[in-house]
Amino acid sequence: MDPTAQQPNVAQVVVGVLDSAQRLVTANLALARAQIEQEARAASRRATIGALAMLPAVVGWALCCLALAVRLSGGLGLVLSLLLVGGLNLGAGVALFVRGTSRRRVA
Numbered sequence: 001m002d003p004t005a006q007q008p009n010v011a012q013v014v015v016g017v018l019d020s021a022q023r024l025v026t027a028n029l030a031l032a033r034a035q036i037e038q039e040a041r042a043a044s045r046r047a048t049i050g051a052l053a054m055l056p057a058v059v060g061w062a063l064c065c066l067a068l069a070v071r072l073s074g075g076l077g078l079v080l081s082l083l084l085v086g087g088l089n090l091g092a093g094v095a096l097f098v099r100g101t102s103r104r105r106v107a
Contacts, residue, residue, distance in 0.1 A: 065085050065086070068081075068085050069082045069085040072084065072085070
């Protein structure tokens with residue numbers, strides 16, 4: 001080490017450490033922001049695909065329910081069979097909703 005070289009004083013060292021810490025925090029925040037944006041895009045993509053997949057499923061379910069109601073209409077009449085099939089679907093939906101929400105209670 002050169003004895004004539006000037007040693008940095010404490011203030012310069014502190015300024016250097018603070019500058020480095022600031023750059024580190026800034027870089028970490030930028031990384032976190034990028035990761036959150038990437039996860040949001042992936043979640044959005046999954047939600048869109050799920051929503052698009054549900055459309056044919058709902059149409060298919062409706063057609064199956066209609067076919068069942070038409071089949072039952074021979075003995076019950078069309079209106080009563082539609083009410084029966086619709087009521088069963090509504091009851092099943094409510095039961096599944098209540099069951100799903102009761103499991104999510106926060107202690």
